[in-house]
Amino acid sequence: MTPTTHQDQTARPVLTLRRAAALAAIAAFGLLTPAVAGAAPSETPPAPVGPDDLTTGEPGPDDECHPLLASCDIAVPEPDPEDCPPPAATCDLTAGEPDPGDPEDPDDPADPVTPSGVDAPVLATPNFTG
């Protein structure tokens, strides 16, 4: 026998008696309901925490990867970059279509330039006067 075990055994009856007395008093005044008594579990579980649940402050699965959305929820903690999946292409506003004829755009196939922005030479054999 250990002291800890002994204390537990003595404490539980006291609590049980107090609770029983309280329940009896409540029942006597007609205030007892099954839900309050905890005799039966609730049939309506709490709604799960979903994306952008501002009531909980918990970030949704996508919040941390979209600063514009996350900035609306002041309770969202700082995002952990390692937890973020790559952003969807549709959210990447920097990846615009090449501007035809843009001399600074090396990806413009209609107007090839070197990395320094100078016209790229065309691969061809000349027939100049030599």
Added chain:
Amino acid sequence: MTVRRIPAALAAAALALAAGCGGAADGGDPSSAPTTSVPAPPAPVTGAVASPDVVLDASTVARAEGEVAVYDEPGGSEPASVLPPTTEFGSPRALLVVADHGDWLQVSLPVRPNGATGWVRRDGLELRTIDEAIVVDTAARTLTLLDAGEPVLTTPVAVGTPDNPTPTGAYFVVDKLDTGDPSGPYGRFAFGLSAHSDTLTEFAGGDGQVGIHGTDDPSSIGHAVSHGCIRVPADVAQRLSDTVNLGTPVVVS
């Protein structure tokens, strides 16, 4: 409004002197020059068109993605000719602008006779400003690359023989080619000009277009041995490829 047509100023003479190319210009008064420019070249042998002055510290180049209708005068109803969107080598169409008249631009043309100009509508063209220019002195047999009017490179070159001289005048870069063959007769890089030989109407299957290019005979540099083209050392051809855009002015004196 007219731009790019600065009164002939002969600052090229000062540039040539600074680059060690004395005697390149025709002896005007440099003090009257408001900016860097060279005088209009002499009228071509054909006498058809005289080139306007060409400014060398900044130039406007018109780029086209489609065909370019060329008119004899601004406001013309029927084009005198139509230029394809690319050259025969596939280079994008670029035309050196020599005068700006609002909705109409006067441009130098890459056709015979040398120095020909025409008028094109501004609509549909993209205008770019470039700072580079090239000056070739056939007497001194040198080529000078300018950036914003300042010489940044001078090199000896080979030029045409007395029988097939390099044509003098104000031209521009039409083609910028990578031959893919550093050991070939044109070297790795070649630049087709708007100039054409005054003596040869055909050469190697072409129409006598004059170019600046490398060579497989470096010993020819510094001599008058070509059929009209301007041969440069391989490292200079590489430098020009890294620097020069289509439409870059080329003044040959």
